[in-house]
Amino acid sequence: MEYKVIVGLEIHVQLCTRTKMFCGCAVEFGQEPNSRVCPVCLGMPGVLPVMNKQAFEYAVLVGLALNCEIPGFTKWDRKSYYYPDLPKNYQISQYDLPLSRNGFIEIPLKSGRSKRIRIIRAHLEEDAGKNLHSAGNYSQVDLNRTGTPLLEIVTEPDLNNGVEARALGVELQRIVRFLGVSEGDMQKGQMRFEPNINLVISRDGREYRTPIVEIKNLNSFRALERSIDYEEQRQLAEFLESGKVIEMGNKTTRGWDDQREVTVLQREKEEAHDYRYFPEPDLVPVELDKRWLEEIRSGLCELPITRQMRYVNEYKLSDYDAGVLTSERAISDFFDEAVKAGGDPKRVCNLLTQEGLRIAKERGSSIAELGIKAENVAKLAGLVESGTVSASASAPIFMQMVETNKDTWSIVNELNLIQKSDAGELEAIVEQALADNPDAVKDVTSGGKKSKKARGFLLGQVMQKTKGQANPKVVSEILTKKLG
Amino acid sequence: MEEFSARQLRERIAAGEVNSVEAVKGVFKRIDELEPTIGAYISTCRERAMERAAEVDGRIAAGEQVGELAGVPVAVKDNMCTTFGATTCASKILENFHAPYNATVVEKLLAADAVIVGKTNMDEFAMGSSTENSGLKQTVNPWDTSRVPGGSSGGSAAAVAGRLCYAAIGSDTGGSIRQPASFCGVVGLKPTYGRVSRFGLVAYGSSLDQIGPITRTVGDAALMMNVIAGHDPADSTSVDEETAGLCDYLAKLDEPIEKLKIAIVPEFNAGAAEAVTKALAEAIEVYKNLGAEIVEIDMAHLDYAIAAYYVIATAEASSNLARYDGVHYGHRSEKAADYVEVYTKSRAEAFGKEVKRRIMLGTYALSSGYYDAYYLKALKVRNLIRGDFAEAFEQCDCIMMPVSPTAAFKIGEKVDDPLTMYLCDIYTIAVNLAGIPGISIPCGFDGESLPIGLQILGSAFDEDRLLRIARMFEAQTNWNEKKPPIVE
Numbered sequence: 002m003e004y005k006v007i008v009g010l011e012i013h014v015q016l017c018t019r020t021k022m023f024c025g026c027a028v029e030f031g032q033e034p035n036s037r038v039c040p041v042c043l044g045m046p047g048v049l050p051v052m053n054k055q056a057f058e059y060a061v062l063v064g065l066a067l068n069c070e071i072p073g074f075t076k077w078d079r080k081s082y083y084y085p086d087l088p089k090n091y092q093i094s095q096y097d098l099p100l101s102r103n104g105f106i107e108i109p110l111k112s113g114r115s116k117r118i119r120i121i122r123a124h125l126e127e128d129a130g131k132n133l134h135s136a137g138n139y140s141q142v143d144l145n146r147t148g149t150p151l152l153e154i155v156t157e158p159d160l161n162n163g164v165e166a167r168a169l170g171v172e173l174q175r176i177v178r179f180l181g182v183s184e185g186d187m188q189k190g191q192m193r194f195e196p197n198i199n200l201v202i203s204r205d206g207r208e209y210r211t212p213i214v215e216i217k218n219l220n221s222f223r224a225l226e227r228s229i230d231y232e233e234q235r236q237l238a239e240f241l242e243s244g245k246v247i248e249m250g251n252k253t254t255r256g257w258d259d260q261r262e263v264t265v266l267q268r269e270k271e272e273a274h275d276y277r278y279f280p281e282p283d284l285v286p287v288e289l290d291k292r293w294l295e296e297i298r299s300g301l302c303e304l305p306i307t308r309q310m311r312y313v314n315e316y317k318l319s320d321y322d323a324g325v326l327t328s329e330r331a332i333s334d335f336f337d338e339a340v341k342a343g344g345d346p347k348r349v350c351n352l353l354t355q356e357g358l359r360i361a362k363e364r365g366s367s368i369a370e371l372g373i374k375a376e377n378v379a380k381l382a383g384l385v386e387s388g389t390v391s392a393s394a395s396a397p398i399f400m401q402m403v404e405t406n407k408d409t410w411s412i413v414n415e416l417n418l419i420q421k422s423d424a425g426e427l428e429a430i431v432e433q434a435l436a437d438n439p440d441a442v443k444d445v446t447s448g449g450k451k452s453k454k455a456r457g458f459l460l461g462q463v464m465q466k467t468k469g470q471a472n473p474k475v476v477s478e479i480l481t482k483k484l485g
Numbered sequence: 486m487e488e489f490s491a492r493q494l495r496e497r498i499a500a501g502e503v504n505s506v507e508a509v510k511g512v513f514k515r516i517d518e519l520e521p522t523i524g525a526y527i528s529t530c531r532e533r534a535m536e537r538a539a540e541v542d543g544r545i546a547a548g549e550q551v552g553e554l555a556g557v558p559v560a561v562k563d564n565m566c567t568t569f570g571a572t573t574c575a576s577k578i579l580e581n582f583h584a585p586y587n588a589t590v591v592e593k594l595l596a597a598d599a600v601i602v603g604k605t606n607m608d609e610f611a612m613g614s615s616t617e618n619s620g621l622k623q624t625v626n627p628w629d630t631s632r633v634p635g636g637s638s639g640g641s642a643a644a645v646a647g648r649l650c651y652a653a654i655g656s657d658t659g660g661s662i663r664q665p666a667s668f669c670g671v672v673g674l675k676p677t678y679g680r681v682s683r684f685g686l687v688a689y690g691s692s693l694d695q696i697g698p699i700t701r702t703v704g705d706a707a708l709m710m711n712v713i714a715g716h717d718p719a720d721s722t723s724v725d726e727e728t729a730g731l732c733d734y735l736a737k738l739d740e741p742i743e744k745l746k747i748a749i750v751p752e753f754n755a756g757a758a759e760a761v762t763k764a765l766a767e768a769i770e771v772y773k774n775l776g777a778e779i780v781e782i783d784m785a786h787l788d789y790a791i792a793a794y795y796v797i798a799t800a801e802a803s804s805n806l807a808r809y810d811g812v813h814y815g816h817r818s819e820k821a822a823d824y825v826e827v828y829t830k831s832r833a834e835a836f837g838k839e840v841k842r843r844i845m846l847g848t849y850a851l852s853s854g855y856y857d858a859y860y861l862k863a864l865k866v867r868n869l870i871r872g873d874f875a876e877a878f879e880q881c882d883c884i885m886m887p888v889s890p891t892a893a894f895k896i897g898e899k900v901d902d903p904l905t906m907y908l909c910d911i912y913t914i915a916v917n918l919a920g921i922p923g924i925s926i927p928c929g930f931d932g933e934s935l936p937i938g939l940q941i942l943g944s945a946f947d948e949d950r951l952l953r954i955a956r957m958f959e960a961q962t963n964w965n966e967k968k969p970p971i972v973e
């Protein structure tokens with residue numbers, strides 16, 4: 002018996018516009034309940050929606066990044082269902098003419114390769130509010146989130162395990178962050194996943210498909226991966242026990258229990274939900290002409306995975322380092338700029354991943370906000386590369402660049418960190434050190450256990466005398482010459 | 486003073502000849518006298534009106550600039566949101582609803598220094614043709630108190646006819662301004678869809694609803710249009726002025742249209758009562774005498790208008806009215822045991838019969854498996870009707886037809902027969918489907934001294950010409966000067 006896991010994803014991404022999708026309320030997380038609302042998002046009698054143009058452009062930008070077709074005409078529809086967190090009892094969404102369709106996303110796999118996952122569609126809608134059930138025998142509704150622009154992305158069932166689903170999630174997060182259209186913060190619910198999972202099982206020359214399970218509202222990559230892995234095992238066991246296969250109407254909905262790490266049945270049979278979609282009469286259709294589309298397209302940048310591949314292939318960086326550099330657009334842009342200014346990619350990478358990210362993290366900011374110039378980082382990389390300063394001296398230099406924003410050269414001079422590599426000059430210092438430490442010299446020349454340690458001691462003495470500015474490589478050579 | 490038109494009153498107030506406080510007092514004297522009989526208002530705001538009137542008078546006395554409706558007492562249909570008083574839509578579900586904002590139209594009236602005296606009765610959520618579907622009260626026709634004032638803007642029309650205000654605002658989804666105007670012997674204009682902002686108008690059929698004036702004269706309708714028309718960024722369906730420029734509707738009002746070409750649809754008019762067809766023929770005679778040319782046209786798809794309308798309007802209504810669920814505002818059942826029952830019981834208790842009927846019709850039309858057969862088909866018919874009108878307006882300046890097959894009918898006569906009631910909308914409904922403007926002006930009386938209206942339809946965004954055509958007739962006749970016996 003063999004089987005394959007089939008997973009399709011529905012992903013909701015909140016767009017980080019200043020205001021909501023159809024009204025002027027601020028999009029802000031963690032505010033006092035019902036403090037970011039107005040008659041429009043409260044669904045008061047008589048109100049009308051007005052489309053947030055920025056949200057539409059953000060959504061189109063994601064569509065472009067996902068290689069989708071962007072039709073020149075798209076419209077809004079009402080999706081009807083009753084729920085207390087939905088004040089109008091219909092959601093403004095897009096039904097048959099979404100703003101983008103038929104695209105794909107490349108997701109990075111472990112081996113440095115990538116896999117193409119097809120995108121069915123991405124459309125814009127308004128988020129619902131939140132029902133809170135902590136008040137006793139009644140529920141409370143917070144409508145701050147109501148009307149937040151929400152991009153729904155639907156993939157084909159091209160994923161085959163939890164790891165791939167996770168990779169897609171991470172990649173999508175990276176894309177929306179790169180494009181600056183969403184913070185993609187999972188803890189704030191800015192990205193939510195709903196995988197549809199089933200198995201294709203081959204047994205005795207026959208193929209069986211298990212009933213599809215939809216897992217609702219996952220808001221961490223871990224939950225996404227684990228829940229799919231769990232379902233894989235659960236569905237397999239269920240099939241072996243009951244032989245149940247896919248049928249019309251036997252799709253079920255399950256939730257993820259984060260504590261117990263299991264999926265829990267929520268709805269036995271997918272009720273034949275009739276959302277009674279019809280065109281939203283309060284909004285005019287959106288006509289996206291070529292000029293506007295090109296204007297939006299100009300906001301597009303080289304995508305993170307493309308950059309990551311370039312860093313690995315062209316610059317011979319490790320997959321890990323390339324991943325770190327492309328985790329945020331600001332870092333990646335900075336890196337590219339420093340390389341463009343002549344910095345050796347590997348050295349620049351080391352400076353950024355070791356010093357830059359550390360300092361940025363300490364200060365709770367990003368590399369771009371540290372105030373250093375990419376060309377100065379390139380210069381520093383050059384100085385390390387040429388041996389003018391030691392690798393260990395680059396840390397204080399980098400810090401000083403952040404503190405003062407002075408030119409790299411003046412910092413190096415001020416700190417007196419130019420590495421001494423002049424053999425003649427160093428030879429005198431070495432001789433002095435040997436003369437001062439005859440015991441150590443004896444230990445080295447006599448060989449044996451203490452030899453290595455004594456050699457290190459002598460090297461240290463030289464470094465001390467030069468205040469760390471001696472090129473250790475040169476000193477070591479001289480020592481070898483003198484002591485054999 | 487009571488017989489001044491809104492325009493005359495405004496001119497005299499602005500000139501300091503009369504004052505707004507006197508006008509408002511006069512209106513409230515009439516309200517005290519006649520409102521118990523007519524029942525035009527759901528709520529009035531006497532104190533507020535008096536204060537505003539005094540303030541306008543004060544500004545005039547101080548020599549300040551005042552607005553186009555300075556000091557004029559006006560009424561607003563109770564489906565337009567106001568921060569003062571309740572906005573009920575004549576429904577128990579919103580009986581105690583106080584809106585947190587003003588409709589754009591209300592803002593415009595206030596900015597023009599109008600004095601709003603009250604909110605008028607209507608069919609619940611504007612669903613009806615007689616105001617009998619009001620969940621809150623009964624309004625009668627000032628011409629015959631045993632008869633309906635028409636609907637759904639019956640309160641506004643009755644208030645204007647009964648001298649309970651100088652002008653009023655109504656809304657028209659399938660004839661709800663024009664038909665009550667004709668039943669009450671006043672002028673009612675439904676502007677082009679998109680001409681007046683719907684922001685703050687409680688939606689019934691969003692793609693059909695349009696706000697317009699109900700007045701005693703064509704000039705007053707033009708004056709009201711000057712105040713309320715125009716693009717509103719809060720209403721995406723309101724037309725921008727680049728596409729359809731605004732104009733001063735009063736500027737050329739008295740200039741007749743030269744070489745006026747009027748179209749009639751003889752086949753279509755055949756269903757009207759004899760008195761109605763007679764009044765129509767006489768009205769057309771008046772235009773002929775003014776040199777107008779009459780052409781007979783055929784509109785192939787008008788017969789399907791009622792069917793298409795009741796699918797589209799109810800479908801939109803079923804969705805628009807979903808928000809009245811007892812959760813966030815409005816009536817909430819005290820018998821609900823869980824949240825689903827909050828919905829079902831609140832709605833069951835507070836919606837009236839006709840509203841429930843239309844919600845069910847609309848829900849059905851949108852349901853999966855029926856959508857294509859009903860809603861989609863209705864949209865196709867709508868497009869054909871639009872095409873019919875577009876074609877017609879290539880041959881004529883306007884189309885004339887009755888407003889309603891009969892004059893005002895008796896209260897209770899048709900309440901148990903919704904289908905017959907729906908069929909009364911035959912002449913008004915296509916106009917909403919096509920989105921074009923239509924006006925009803927008084928053109929005579931039937932054998933029982935009940936007013937009859939003449940309906941004139943114009944091409945989209947050409948309210949200016951439509952008003953001028955209406956004015957041509959008004960200038961030749963005196964039908965609009967007749968008063969209901971109750972105010973004599």
Ligand SMILES: [Zn+2]
Nearest residue numbers: 024026039042
């Ligand atoms: Zn809002």
